[in-house]
Amino acid sequence: MKNTLKTLAFGVIGILVLSFTTMKTEKKNIKIESSKVVWKGYKVTGSHEGTITLKSGSLSFEKEKLTGGEFVIDMTTIASTDLSGEYKGKLEGHLKSDDFFGVEKFPTATLIFTNVKAKGKNSYTITADLTIKGKTNPVSFEISIYGNKATTSLKVDRTKYDVKYGSTSFFDGLKDKAIYDEFDLVADLEF
Template sequence: MKNLKSIALALVVVLSTVSISAQTKKVDATKSTIHWVGKKVTGQHEGTVNLKDGKLVFKGKKLAGGLFNVDMTSLTSTDLTGEYLGKLNGHLKSEDFFGTEKFPTSTLVFKKVVAKSANVYTVTGDLTIKGKTNSITFDLATTANSATTALKIDRTKYDIKYGSGSFFDNLGDKAISDEFELTVALKF
């Protein structure tokens, strides 16, 4: 009987020290959305860009990591039509902005995840756009099968300086904000 208790105690100790294994949840790129807004002195443009693939890593029920690839060639405006749509999309994909021919994919790799409140995390990650990588921090809310965030990105950190009042003088009403906004809804 004493031997059985010792075995049971040893089993409890072993089981309590086993770490929780990570669970990877693949993001459904076809059901997920990335909406962007770019502002200028005289107004704004908005549109979408498609997620190529992505995953979130959970340990137990807690977010622990993530990796995302964005198809920059899918970048499009949703507030214009016809000739103006073609012109804006072409300009956004040109070297003045995202250079999608040379840089068809942007990536985000989570580096640090800290629980902020129930199912809300502060994420610090490496964002790569146009071959330039910078650290960004944002909050991400999760549910059992989705995650959402809204964040602002300073485009000038990725060598996207076209129309920036921070780099060019006398732009007047042609100045474009250095930041663009993203609203992301992930489904998995």
């Protein structure tokens, strides 16, 4: 009888341990060299676009379902791809200046997922904390994952991060010098 009780007790303990064991999270690092982040900013008279490099990044999965992510963006790498020569250099210098992203003082920006909700088999709705110039605000966007690749795009309101240059939300009389508050980020990631 004692052996039967011991066996039963160990069985119950085993079931309880298995029931309360958390799923293993697998962190997959982003391959920086084969991933790409493109930005596009808009103004009354047109737009500019370019690239920016990730410093590091990872996506977290539980049983192949996305559960988290975190990224560090190297703001010193912001580059224009729609201009060349003197104008390319001027725009890149201005974007790196305190008028825009102040990269000398704020060389990185971060994006940390705070909520991941499955939208479909390979699609998720993400809420994340985006930090630019030391200011953190929530952003929401969709991300799609196929195999070892992920794609996403998000709109960012630059004025929430103290990037006010040329914004009609803060300055009057800009006319055709106005720059729209929102810019786009499009990321093609490989992990």
